[in-house]
Amino acid sequence: MECLTFDSLKTKLYNEFTSYGLRVICCPIEGCQETYAGIQVETGTYRHELMIDKTRIPQGTALLLKDLLFFTPKGNAKDVFKKVGAELDSFIDHSATVFYFNTKEDYKKPLDLLLTLVTNLSFKEEDVEIEKNKIFAEQKSIDTNLNKKMIKALRESLYLSSPMREDPLSNIDEVKSIHYSTLKKFFNFKYTIKNMTLFVTGNVDPKELHNILASRKFIKPTYNFESTLLENKEEYGEVSRIDNNIQSEIDNDKIGYGIKFVPRQELFEKFGDDIFICYEILNDVLSGKNNIFIKKLVEDKFLLNTDFEGKLIQGGEDTFYYALFNALDAEEAKSKLDNYLSSLKKNISKKEFQAVKSNYAKEKELLFKDAGKLFLALAECYENHFAFPAVVERVDHLSYRTFKKVLKEISNYCHTFVITHKKEN
Structure with missing residues (x-):
């Protein structure tokens, strides 16, 4: 791994690309007893694609997919990680989706589980409807949360057509229109190894991490989908209301x-x-x-x-x-x-x-x-x-x-x- 030293911060940062194309960034903390590791996928709630392979991509697809990846053949992913001494979580913003875990035990087993989680789609059609209902319930919280209502109002008054105007939870009809086949196509298009970065911090030896990743066959099929980008016709000198x-x-x-x-x-x-x-x-x-x-x-x-x-x-x-x-x-x-x-x-x-x-x-x-x-x-x-x-x-x-x-x-x-x-x- 390449090592970058930041003397003023007394920190060393290690990075590499594995043989199968995964970007790895590692930052050990001397004396730390806990390890954090996570995969960042370069896709967030900001909508870039209008169509993928002739399939329309509704607003909210990335958010719904994030939650559905917790459905695994062995049950809820959080429970699976707990059995090996790790806590699993995830978050999404406008630019990226992140799945990560923390553990005070050996991080090898949860790391393998994490790599499997982001490269395999295991949920079923009935799971999609379950998660949709959770999103609908969360959307109602926006209507009762004053700060969220204020932010939504600012978005809608500033932007005329940009995806930034859209809140992933604000359009129920968009979420309702998301189907299993849409999610599968979105997953295969976005969740590619070239779009992923692994971050590891805390109790980690960079050489050991390199050897672990070198011994894994982290392979995911690639698909030659064509995509139609969502055209952003935003007028940056105008607002919809002041x-x-x-x-x-x-x-x-x-x-x-x-x-x-x-x-x-x-x-x-x-x-x-x-x-x-x-x-x-x-x-x-x-x-x-x-x-x-x-x-x-x-x-x-x-x-x-x-x-x-x-x-x-x-x-x-x-x-x-x-x-x-x-x-x-x-x-x-x-x-x-x-x-x-x-x-x-x-x-x-x-x-x-x-x-x-x-x-x-x-x-x-x-x-x-x-x-x-x-x-x-x-x-x-x-x-x-x-x-x-x-x-x-x-x-x-x-x-x-x-x-x-x-x-x-x-x-x-x-x-x-x-x-x-x-x-x-």
């Missing part, structure tokens, strides 16, 4: 804003891969507790406190940012935030920028002592084809001048608001 108002049951109002970024390729051509380094700290810079502007909104009684929920979401060519706050005077806060978002370069000081970078470094350094958090960080960063330790070092060297250029760019992007008011009896 304001959203939602009634709620809570006493205080809430306000949220969303920003629609221009296509990923356009940003890369303008800023290179620095744009992805800026993304690492963008959430804390724009809305975090070190933000002087946000603190002032609290002091002036426009916002209730500095607590917020914010996230940068990437999928395909699209990037979407949202932030949600508790408000005392949501309408006035909206006016202030509108001006703030239109002149970010002026509103974010170098002192704030340095404070965020300092906090980021302290938080991320701790992850290199925690196998589970390190595993998640490695998988997330690799979605942008970065090694997590390299990202941490790049953030440390990121200049305020570069970041200001990105802020100036973001100030020109479309943004919308959502406000909630207590429902009157």
Whole structure:
């Protein structure tokens, strides 16, 4: 395995391609008693294909498939992994699907089970309907979760036609239209070895891992399917509506804003891969507790406190940012935030920028002592084809001048608001 050393983080990262084409990234933690290992598949909830081999691919297919892969000939995969001393879990975002386990025992048996899990389709047609019903029940939770309703409203007001407008749980009719044959074709098209990366952290010897994988015959048939891509005709200079108002049951109002970024390729051509380094700290810079502007909104009684929920979401060519706050005077806060978002370069000081970078470094350094958090960080960063330790070092060297250029760019992007008011009896 090739070894990369990150002296400032006292970390070594190992990587290789196996003879059968599996990408492997390994990050041992000295003295750690636990091992985390997982397969990341390069397909998420952001819909890329309209058709695969003349079969329409409805929104929600990737999410439904993730859950159905837990159906195995020996029962629920979680129970199968427990019998060998491992805990199995999975997650999906807009760009990738990840199946992973953790164990304090020998990781060889659960690793073999994991490789089998992602290369074999064992569920039956009746299982599809069972999982659909679970998704329908989960969809109802969106209707009762205020934050999820706010995020959904921001998506739908920002985007006109992009897949980023779609929530995988929001369209019941789409999920209803997914058939067993569709899932099988999607699995054979997407779950190929070339689309997979294995991450292992914690108690692992890279040489031993190399030998284990070299002795396995991790082979999956390939299919020559033709696909028709979903055409993204998004207008990045327009929104479907500027304001959203939602009634709620809570006493205080809430306000949220969303920003629609221009296509990923356009940003890369303008800023290179620095744009992805800026993304690492963008959430804390724009809305975090070190933000002087946000603190002032609290002091002036426009916002209730500095607590917020914010996230940068990437999928395909699209990037979407949202932030949600508790408000005392949501309408006035909206006016202030509108001006703030239109002149970010002026509103974010170098002192704030340095404070965020300092906090980021302290938080991320701790992850290199925690196998589970390190595993998640490695998988997330690799979605942008970065090694997590390299990202941490790049953030440390990121200049305020570069970041200001990105802020100036973001100030020109479309943004919308959502406000909630207590429902009157």
